[in-house]
Amino acid sequence: MVAVAVVRVRDLFAAAMLFAIYSLLSAGLFTVLDAGDVALTEAAVGAGLSTILVLAVLTLARRHEHPTGGYNWLALAVVLVTGAMLGYAAMDLPEFGNPDNPAQTHVGAHYVANTGDDMGIPNMVAAVLASYRSIDTMGEAFVIFAAALAVFALLSVRPHRGLPGVRRRRPISRRRASQRKPSP
Amino acid sequence: MTLLGFFNYWVVVTLMMIGFYCVIARGNMIKKVMGLNLFQTSVFILFVSAGKVVGGSTPILRDGVEVYSNPLPHVIVLTAIVVGVAITAVGLALAVRIQEAYGTIEDDHLGDDLDDDEQG
Numbered sequence A: 001m002v003a004v005a006v007v008r009v010r011d012l013f014a015a016a017m018l019f020a021i022y023s024l025l026s027a028g029l030f031t032v033l034d035a036g037d038v039a040l041t042e043a044a045v046g047a048g049l050s051t052i053l054v055l056a057v058l059t060l061a062r063r064h065e066h067p068t069g070g071y072n073w074l075a076l077a078v079v080l081v082t083g084a085m086l087g088y089a090a091m092d093l094p095e096f097g098n099p100d101n102p103a104q105t106h107v108g109a110h111y112v113a114n115t116g117d118d119m120g121i122p123n124m125v126a127a128v129l130a131s132y133r134s135i136d137t138m139g140e141a142f143v144i145f146a147a148a149l150a151v152f153a154l155l156s157v158r159p160h161r162g163l164p165g166v167r168r169r170r171p172i173s174r175r176r177a178s179q180r181k182p183s184p
Numbered sequence B: 001m002t003l004l005g006f007f008n009y010w011v012v013v014t015l016m017m018i019g020f021y022c023v024i025a026r027g028n029m030i031k032k033v034m035g036l037n038l039f040q041t042s043v044f045i046l047f048v049s050a051g052k053v054v055g056g057s058t059p060i061l062r063d064g065v066e067v068y069s070n071p072l073p074h075v076i077v078l079t080a081i082v083v084g085v086a087i088t089a090v091g092l093a094l095a096v097r098i099q100e101a102y103g104t105i106e107d108d109h110l111g112d113d114l115d116d117d118e119q120g
Helices: A002-008 A012-032 A036-058 A073-090 A107-119 A124-132 A134-155 A174-179 B003-025 B029-051 B071-102 B112-119
Strands: none
Touching: A012 A036, A012 B029, A036 B029, A036 B071, A073 B003, A107 A124, A107 B071, A124 A134, A124 B071, A134 B071, B003 B029, B029 B071
Protein backbone atom coordinates (compact mmCIF):
# COMPACT_ATOMS: atom_id res chain seq x y z
CA MET A 1 0.00 0.00 0.00
CA VAL A 2 2.73 2.42 0.92
CA ALA A 3 4.54 1.51 -2.28
CA VAL A 4 1.46 2.48 -4.29
CA ALA A 5 1.31 5.76 -2.41
CA VAL A 6 4.94 6.46 -3.26
CA VAL A 7 4.14 6.13 -6.93
CA ARG A 8 0.90 8.10 -6.78
CA VAL A 9 1.94 11.11 -4.73
CA ARG A 10 2.98 14.07 -6.88
CA ASP A 11 4.63 16.00 -4.11
CA LEU A 12 8.17 14.68 -4.18
CA PHE A 13 8.81 15.65 -0.57
CA ALA A 14 5.89 13.53 0.57
CA ALA A 15 7.09 10.75 -1.71
CA ALA A 16 10.51 10.84 -0.08
CA MET A 17 8.95 10.57 3.37
CA LEU A 18 6.68 7.74 2.26
CA PHE A 19 9.67 5.98 0.83
CA ALA A 20 11.41 6.22 4.21
CA ILE A 21 8.34 4.64 5.82
CA TYR A 22 8.39 1.93 3.17
CA SER A 23 12.05 1.19 3.89
CA LEU A 24 11.32 0.97 7.59
CA LEU A 25 8.46 -1.45 6.95
CA SER A 26 10.66 -3.63 4.78
CA ALA A 27 13.28 -3.57 7.55
CA GLY A 28 10.61 -4.93 9.88
CA LEU A 29 9.79 -7.61 7.32
CA PHE A 30 13.46 -8.59 7.16
CA THR A 31 13.50 -8.92 10.94
CA VAL A 32 10.54 -11.27 10.76
CA LEU A 33 12.42 -13.26 8.12
CA ASP A 34 15.35 -13.72 10.55
CA ALA A 35 17.67 -11.34 8.73
CA GLY A 36 18.72 -9.02 11.54
CA ASP A 37 21.78 -7.64 9.81
CA VAL A 38 19.85 -6.92 6.64
CA ALA A 39 17.14 -5.18 8.62
CA LEU A 40 19.67 -2.95 10.36
CA THR A 41 21.29 -2.02 7.07
CA GLU A 42 17.97 -1.41 5.36
CA ALA A 43 16.81 0.84 8.18
CA ALA A 44 20.03 2.82 8.17
CA VAL A 45 20.61 3.00 4.44
CA GLY A 46 17.11 2.85 2.97
CA ALA A 47 15.28 4.94 5.51
CA GLY A 48 18.19 7.21 6.41
CA LEU A 49 20.76 7.74 3.71
CA SER A 50 18.52 7.42 0.66
CA THR A 51 16.02 9.86 2.13
CA ILE A 52 18.78 12.38 2.82
CA LEU A 53 20.07 12.02 -0.74
CA VAL A 54 16.61 12.57 -2.21
CA LEU A 55 16.00 15.57 0.03
CA ALA A 56 19.36 17.03 -0.98
CA VAL A 57 18.36 16.77 -4.62
CA LEU A 58 14.95 18.27 -3.86
CA THR A 59 16.61 21.43 -2.58
CA LEU A 60 17.97 21.87 -6.11
CA ALA A 61 15.10 20.59 -8.19
CA ARG A 62 11.43 21.40 -8.28
CA ARG A 63 9.40 20.01 -5.47
CA HIS A 64 6.33 19.00 -7.43
CA GLU A 65 6.21 16.43 -10.13
CA HIS A 66 4.63 17.49 -13.41
CA PRO A 67 1.22 15.82 -13.66
CA THR A 68 1.06 13.36 -16.51
CA GLY A 69 -2.67 12.76 -16.28
CA GLY A 70 -4.35 9.38 -16.31
CA TYR A 71 -2.65 6.08 -16.57
CA ASN A 72 0.03 5.03 -18.94
CA TRP A 73 -1.78 2.06 -20.44
CA LEU A 74 1.16 0.78 -22.45
CA ALA A 75 3.36 0.72 -19.35
CA LEU A 76 0.56 -0.89 -17.37
CA ALA A 77 0.19 -3.60 -20.01
CA VAL A 78 3.93 -4.30 -20.08
CA VAL A 79 4.05 -4.47 -16.29
CA LEU A 80 1.02 -6.72 -16.03
CA VAL A 81 2.36 -9.13 -18.63
CA THR A 82 5.72 -9.26 -16.86
CA GLY A 83 4.04 -9.77 -13.52
CA ALA A 84 1.82 -12.54 -14.87
CA MET A 85 4.82 -14.34 -16.30
CA LEU A 86 6.74 -14.02 -13.03
CA GLY A 87 3.73 -15.17 -11.04
CA TYR A 88 3.44 -18.20 -13.29
CA ALA A 89 7.14 -18.91 -12.90
CA ALA A 90 6.88 -18.57 -9.12
CA MET A 91 4.63 -21.65 -9.07
CA ASP A 92 7.71 -23.75 -9.80
CA LEU A 93 9.77 -22.22 -7.02
CA PRO A 94 10.27 -24.09 -3.74
CA GLU A 95 7.77 -23.61 -0.95
CA PHE A 96 8.47 -20.89 1.59
CA GLY A 97 10.41 -21.86 4.70
CA ASN A 98 10.84 -25.55 3.93
CA PRO A 99 14.14 -26.81 5.40
CA ASP A 100 14.59 -29.16 2.43
CA ASN A 101 14.67 -26.34 -0.11
CA PRO A 102 17.64 -26.34 -2.49
CA ALA A 103 18.86 -23.07 -0.96
CA GLN A 104 19.25 -24.79 2.40
CA THR A 105 20.92 -28.02 1.28
CA HIS A 106 24.11 -26.80 -0.39
CA VAL A 107 26.94 -24.65 0.98
CA GLY A 108 24.76 -22.76 3.46
CA ALA A 109 24.84 -25.65 5.91
CA HIS A 110 28.64 -25.66 5.78
CA TYR A 111 28.83 -22.07 6.94
CA VAL A 112 26.28 -22.66 9.67
CA ALA A 113 28.24 -25.66 10.94
CA ASN A 114 31.79 -24.29 10.74
CA THR A 115 31.61 -20.57 11.47
CA GLY A 116 32.06 -21.06 15.20
CA ASP A 117 35.16 -23.23 14.82
CA ASP A 118 36.75 -21.33 11.94
CA MET A 119 36.19 -17.75 12.99
CA GLY A 120 35.37 -17.78 16.66
CA ILE A 121 32.68 -15.16 16.24
CA PRO A 122 28.99 -15.88 16.59
CA ASN A 123 27.65 -13.77 13.73
CA MET A 124 27.62 -15.91 10.61
CA VAL A 125 26.65 -13.07 8.31
CA ALA A 126 29.65 -11.02 9.39
CA ALA A 127 31.92 -14.07 9.14
CA VAL A 128 30.87 -14.83 5.57
CA LEU A 129 30.94 -11.19 4.53
CA ALA A 130 34.30 -10.24 5.99
CA SER A 131 36.24 -13.48 6.01
CA TYR A 132 34.99 -16.33 3.83
CA ARG A 133 34.01 -13.97 1.00
CA SER A 134 36.27 -11.06 1.83
CA ILE A 135 37.61 -10.66 -1.71
CA ASP A 136 34.05 -10.19 -2.95
CA THR A 137 33.47 -7.60 -0.28
CA MET A 138 36.57 -5.80 -1.47
CA GLY A 139 35.04 -5.79 -4.94
CA GLU A 140 31.95 -4.23 -3.43
CA ALA A 141 34.13 -1.55 -1.88
CA PHE A 142 35.60 -0.87 -5.34
CA VAL A 143 32.08 -0.45 -6.71
CA ILE A 144 31.25 2.06 -4.01
CA PHE A 145 34.50 3.89 -4.64
CA ALA A 146 33.72 4.06 -8.35
CA ALA A 147 30.24 5.39 -7.54
CA ALA A 148 31.71 8.03 -5.24
CA LEU A 149 34.13 9.05 -8.00
CA ALA A 150 31.27 9.28 -10.48
CA VAL A 151 29.18 11.42 -8.14
CA PHE A 152 32.15 13.67 -7.49
CA ALA A 153 32.95 13.97 -11.19
CA LEU A 154 29.34 14.84 -11.98
CA LEU A 155 28.91 17.40 -9.25
CA SER A 156 32.32 19.04 -9.31
CA VAL A 157 31.74 20.51 -12.78
CA ARG A 158 31.16 24.20 -12.40
CA PRO A 159 27.62 25.12 -13.43
CA HIS A 160 27.74 26.98 -16.72
CA ARG A 161 25.12 28.50 -18.95
CA GLY A 162 23.65 25.25 -20.11
CA LEU A 163 24.72 23.03 -22.92
CA PRO A 164 25.43 24.67 -26.27
CA GLY A 165 22.23 25.34 -28.14
CA VAL A 166 20.09 24.78 -25.06
CA ARG A 167 18.45 27.67 -23.30
CA ARG A 168 18.00 27.23 -19.64
CA ARG A 169 14.44 27.48 -18.53
CA ARG A 170 15.01 28.81 -15.05
CA PRO A 171 18.44 30.04 -13.97
CA ILE A 172 19.76 28.68 -10.72
CA SER A 173 20.96 31.32 -8.36
CA ARG A 174 24.67 31.39 -7.80
CA ARG A 175 24.24 31.31 -4.06
CA ARG A 176 22.35 28.07 -4.15
CA ALA A 177 24.80 26.53 -6.59
CA SER A 178 27.74 27.34 -4.36
CA GLN A 179 26.06 25.66 -1.41
CA ARG A 180 25.91 22.42 -3.30
CA LYS A 181 27.99 19.68 -1.80
CA PRO A 182 28.94 16.35 -3.34
CA SER A 183 26.89 13.50 -1.97
CA PRO A 184 28.65 10.93 0.16
CA MET B 1 2.13 -27.60 -0.49
CA THR B 2 -0.44 -24.92 0.05
CA LEU B 3 -1.14 -21.73 -1.81
CA LEU B 4 -0.05 -19.77 1.24
CA GLY B 5 3.40 -21.28 0.82
CA PHE B 6 3.87 -19.08 -2.22
CA PHE B 7 2.64 -15.89 -0.61
CA ASN B 8 6.16 -14.45 -0.40
CA TYR B 9 6.53 -14.76 -4.17
CA TRP B 10 3.25 -12.91 -4.71
CA VAL B 11 4.46 -10.09 -2.50
CA VAL B 12 7.71 -9.94 -4.45
CA VAL B 13 5.98 -9.94 -7.81
CA THR B 14 3.51 -7.26 -6.73
CA LEU B 15 6.21 -4.96 -5.41
CA MET B 16 8.24 -5.56 -8.54
CA MET B 17 5.28 -4.60 -10.72
CA ILE B 18 4.73 -1.38 -8.77
CA GLY B 19 8.39 -0.43 -9.03
CA PHE B 20 8.56 -1.34 -12.71
CA TYR B 21 5.48 0.75 -13.48
CA CYS B 22 7.00 3.66 -11.58
CA VAL B 23 10.18 3.45 -13.63
CA ILE B 24 8.36 3.30 -16.96
CA ALA B 25 5.42 5.61 -16.49
CA ARG B 26 6.71 8.43 -14.32
CA GLY B 27 8.60 11.17 -16.12
CA ASN B 28 10.22 12.70 -13.08
CA MET B 29 13.74 11.39 -12.60
CA ILE B 30 13.61 11.35 -8.82
CA LYS B 31 10.47 9.26 -9.09
CA LYS B 32 12.26 6.93 -11.48
CA VAL B 33 15.05 6.43 -8.95
CA MET B 34 12.47 5.67 -6.27
CA GLY B 35 10.84 3.12 -8.58
CA LEU B 36 14.21 1.52 -9.11
CA ASN B 37 14.58 1.26 -5.34
CA LEU B 38 11.16 -0.36 -5.01
CA PHE B 39 12.18 -2.87 -7.64
CA GLN B 40 15.40 -3.53 -5.73
CA THR B 41 13.61 -4.09 -2.45
CA SER B 42 11.37 -6.70 -4.06
CA VAL B 43 14.47 -8.63 -5.11
CA PHE B 44 15.88 -8.34 -1.58
CA ILE B 45 12.69 -9.80 -0.17
CA LEU B 46 12.89 -12.66 -2.68
CA PHE B 47 16.43 -13.51 -1.59
CA VAL B 48 15.84 -13.20 2.13
CA SER B 49 12.65 -15.22 2.01
CA ALA B 50 14.52 -17.93 0.10
CA GLY B 51 16.90 -18.25 3.04
CA LYS B 52 14.19 -18.43 5.68
CA VAL B 53 13.62 -21.73 7.45
CA VAL B 54 10.36 -22.09 9.35
CA GLY B 55 11.26 -22.42 13.02
CA GLY B 56 14.77 -21.15 12.37
CA SER B 57 16.32 -18.12 13.97
CA THR B 58 18.70 -15.31 13.12
CA PRO B 59 22.08 -16.74 12.07
CA ILE B 60 23.98 -15.69 15.16
CA LEU B 61 25.45 -18.61 17.08
CA ARG B 62 24.10 -18.99 20.59
CA ASP B 63 23.18 -21.68 23.05
CA GLY B 64 19.82 -23.36 22.90
CA VAL B 65 19.24 -22.70 19.21
CA GLU B 66 19.40 -25.61 16.81
CA VAL B 67 18.00 -24.31 13.52
CA TYR B 68 19.37 -21.20 11.89
CA SER B 69 18.18 -19.49 8.75
CA ASN B 70 20.55 -19.54 5.83
CA PRO B 71 23.11 -16.73 6.23
CA LEU B 72 24.21 -16.60 2.60
CA PRO B 73 21.20 -14.69 1.18
CA HIS B 74 21.60 -12.19 3.98
CA VAL B 75 25.19 -11.57 2.98
CA ILE B 76 24.37 -10.99 -0.66
CA VAL B 77 21.45 -8.74 0.21
CA LEU B 78 23.68 -6.66 2.49
CA THR B 79 26.05 -6.18 -0.43
CA ALA B 80 23.16 -5.38 -2.75
CA ILE B 81 21.70 -2.76 -0.40
CA VAL B 82 25.00 -0.91 -0.20
CA VAL B 83 25.56 -1.10 -3.93
CA GLY B 84 21.97 0.04 -4.41
CA VAL B 85 22.53 3.20 -2.43
CA ALA B 86 25.63 3.86 -4.52
CA ILE B 87 23.49 3.54 -7.65
CA THR B 88 20.91 5.87 -6.13
CA ALA B 89 23.61 8.43 -5.43
CA VAL B 90 24.91 8.31 -9.00
CA GLY B 91 21.41 8.53 -10.45
CA LEU B 92 20.49 11.51 -8.32
CA ALA B 93 23.79 13.22 -9.17
CA LEU B 94 22.94 12.78 -12.85
CA ALA B 95 19.52 14.28 -12.13
CA VAL B 96 21.17 17.28 -10.49
CA ARG B 97 23.40 17.81 -13.51
CA ILE B 98 20.43 17.56 -15.87
CA GLN B 99 18.56 20.06 -13.73
CA GLU B 100 21.50 22.45 -13.98
CA ALA B 101 21.91 22.06 -17.70
CA TYR B 102 18.26 21.99 -18.79
CA GLY B 103 16.37 23.47 -15.85
CA THR B 104 14.07 20.49 -15.52
CA ILE B 105 14.18 16.84 -14.55
CA GLU B 106 10.97 15.87 -16.31
CA ASP B 107 11.42 13.58 -19.28
CA ASP B 108 8.65 15.27 -21.26
CA HIS B 109 10.12 18.75 -20.87
CA LEU B 110 13.68 17.93 -21.84
CA GLY B 111 13.02 18.43 -25.53
CA ASP B 112 11.05 21.66 -25.14
CA ASP B 113 14.01 24.01 -25.01
CA LEU B 114 15.53 22.43 -28.06
CA ASP B 115 12.30 22.93 -29.99
CA ASP B 116 12.16 26.59 -28.96
CA ASP B 117 15.69 27.13 -30.18
CA GLU B 118 14.95 25.52 -33.48
CA GLN B 119 11.96 27.78 -34.01
CA GLY B 120 13.74 30.92 -32.87
